[in-house]
Amino acid sequence: MSRRLIDQQNLSCGITGCIGTTTPLDLDSPRDLQADYDQVTRLLPAGFVIGGACVTLASTIGQACSDALHNLPQALWQPETGSNLLLVLCKGAHTAFYQADRAGRVKGCQVDVTAALQTDLVPLHLKLTAKLQVYREALDPSVRAAFSAVTEELCGDDVEFIAGPSDAGHLLRASAPAEQTCSILQRTSAGVHRTTSFVQVTCLVRRPPRTNQNGRALAPVIQWQPLAEATTLQTATLELDVLAYAPSHMPLADAAQLLKGGIRRQLQAMQASTLQLGAVQPHCAGQFQLPGWPHCLTVVFPISSQGSEGSEDLTKQRLRLHARGKAHCIWGTYDYHHYMQDHFDDKGWGCAYRSLQTIWSWMRHQHYTRRKVPSHQEIQQALVDLGDKPRSFVGSKQWIGAIELGMILEARLGLTYRVLTVSSGADIESKAGELAQHFDQQGTPVMIGGGVLAYTLLGVHFDPATGECAFLILDPHYTGAESLADIQQGQWVAWKSLGGTAAAGGSLFRTDSFYNLLCPQRPKLV
Numbered sequence: 001m002s003r004r005l006i007d008q009q010n011l012s013c014g015i016t017g018c019i020g021t022t023t024p025l026d027l028d029s030p031r032d033l034q035a036d037y038d039q040v041t042r043l044l045p046a047g048f049v050i051g052g053a054c055v056t057l058a059s060t061i062g063q064a065c066s067d068a069l070h071n072l073p074q075a076l077w078q079p080e081t082g083s084n085l086l087l088v089l090c091k092g093a094h095t096a097f098y099q100a101d102r103a104g105r106v107k108g109c110q111v112d113v114t115a116a117l118q119t120d121l122v123p124l125h126l127k128l129t130a131k132l133q134v135y136r137e138a139l140d141p142s143v144r145a146a147f148s149a150v151t152e153e154l155c156g157d158d159v160e161f162i163a164g165p166s167d168a169g170h171l172l173r174a175s176a177p178a179e180q181t182c183s184i185l186q187r188t189s190a191g192v193h194r195t196t197s198f199v200q201v202t203c204l205v206r207r208p209p210r211t212n213q214n215g216r217a218l219a220p221v222i223q224w225q226p227l228a229e230a231t232t233l234q235t236a237t238l239e240l241d242v243l244a245y246a247p248s249h250m251p252l253a254d255a256a257q258l259l260k261g262g263i264r265r266q267l268q269a270m271q272a273s274t275l276q277l278g279a280v281q282p283h284c285a286g287q288f289q290l291p292g293w294p295h296c297l298t299v300v301f302p303i304s305s306q307g308s309e310g311s312e313d314l315t316k317q318r319l320r321l322h323a324r325g326k327a328h329c330i331w332g333t334y335d336y337h338h339y340m341q342d343h344f345d346d347k348g349w350g351c352a353y354r355s356l357q358t359i360w361s362w363m364r365h366q367h368y369t370r371r372k373v374p375s376h377q378e379i380q381q382a383l384v385d386l387g388d389k390p391r392s393f394v395g396s397k398q399w400i401g402a403i404e405l406g407m408i409l410e411a412r413l414g415l416t417y418r419v420l421t422v423s424s425g426a427d428i429e430s431k432a433g434e435l436a437q438h439f440d441q442q443g444t445p446v447m448i449g450g451g452v453l454a455y456t457l458l459g460v461h462f463d464p465a466t467g468e469c470a471f472l473i474l475d476p477h478y479t480g481a482e483s484l485a486d487i488q489q490g491q492w493v494a495w496k497s498l499g500g501t502a503a504a505g506g507s508l509f510r511t512d513s514f515y516n517l518l519c520p521q522r523p524k525l526v
Contacts, residue, residue: 046262325463331443425509
């Protein structure tokens with residue numbers, strides 16, 4: 001959770017948006033949480049820190065807070081967050097806010113969502129370009145050394161900044177008087193409050209002349225360093241786009257350090273990207289403000305150096321970042337049921353059964369029922385009891401579809417349901433508007449039956465202006481271990497386009513088959 005500092009007296013804070021989640025708490029793998037912390041931090045503008053976490057409440061409040069404090073990265077306890085962390089406890093659609101200290105003491109607190117971004121903070125915007133030079137003797141140490149040199153050049157003592165127009169700006173430097181605060185950056189020379197969104201900042205690097213002990217100028221020096229073997233010099237352009245939020249009471253000297261912190265954060269992200277790519281490539285940073293967010297997020301990405309092809313790659317990436325339309329998703333939590341789970345071999349025939357189990361688990365998590373999730377045999381027996389199947393059906397490996405799932409939900413849980421039908425997988429896109437309405441009004445998972453494979457639909461991204469859509473598919477055909485990383489990397493729960501490929505292989509939706517989409521309706525009375 002990105003936020004400003006917790007007010008220690010009235011226990012309030014300004015929340016600026018949820019920017020990421022961690023994997024479920026795992027006592028055996030705390031490093032996953034640290035990696036998540038590092039990744040999320042790189043998204044934030046300078047001046048923001050991660051000051052807490054969201055915790056799914058599966059036990060008592062005290063136990064949940066204790067588990068969270070035990071497993072959260074130590075990096076969360078930093079001077080910017082003070083001596084307290086904010087914990088947001090979530091259970092179903094309900095949330096509660098608690099403040100916790102290092103000793104594990106927890107107390108409830110009120111969260112004050114303020115207009116701090118518009119009133120108390122001054123947004124400083126800096127764009128600059130740097131040149132990366134890498135001698136590729138060994139990629140990892142050479143890249144780290146090259147980025148270290150760029151960081152020293154842009155964040156050293158000789159670097160200063162001018163905030164505002166060059167003819168009427170203010171110098172941000174370590175020697176600035178303490179009484180000069182960032183509040184003056186919000187006013188023009190005539191004392192009028194600025195109406196522009198960002199204060200533009202220019203970076204200045206002082207180049208003092210080299211002199212000897214007597215103050216005489218020295219001649220230029222050429223440095224030569226022999227290499228162990230023949231190598232090549234690789235260069236790349238780094239385009240930085242730094243956004244920093246400075247409190248209006250912050251001294252100008254501290255604002256300079258805040259900007260340097262933002263520069264370091266972006267260079268660290270570019271270094272991590274370069275090491276991951278295994279190649280020296282130009283990188284670019286951009287600020288993107290998502291719909292409904294009060295502040296921007298920083299995105300760092302590589303740019304192809306192959307002419308027009310690079311421009312095309314960048315255009316595709318920007319289109320994804322600026323995607324139109326809106327995501328409509330389920331409410332609350334669910335359990336992911338899939339093939340081979342609980343040591344039961346249903347590979348090749350049990351996908352619809354698993355979809356029913358996932359929907360049932362959603363009803364349990366939202367407290368619409370206390371009945372346990374039924375097994376395959378219990379599902380089959382229910383259909384026999386309803387007169388839909390013969391007795392020989394129990395214990396078989398026969399498929400079921402959306403209609404059978406609807407009958408069971410109605411008979412066992414008292415739910416009503418709607419069924420949307422299309423004659424071809426190519427026509428599912430025509431139901432995107434109705435699916436979006438379903439998720440907005442009902443919020444329940446949708447079972448997709450028909451064709452060869454059954455899925456559970458968790459959401460739809462729909463642009464009514466263009467008709468373009470994507471589907472958040474939970475694929476029950478996964479047969480691996482309960483590993484979140486494997487599930488995500490294998491695209492078993494992921495956004496898919498209409499012409500996309502299923503995680504198990506083959507077309508996501510077949511054009512030569514009909515499909516039924518079962519839309520359970522939430523109970524009106526509980």
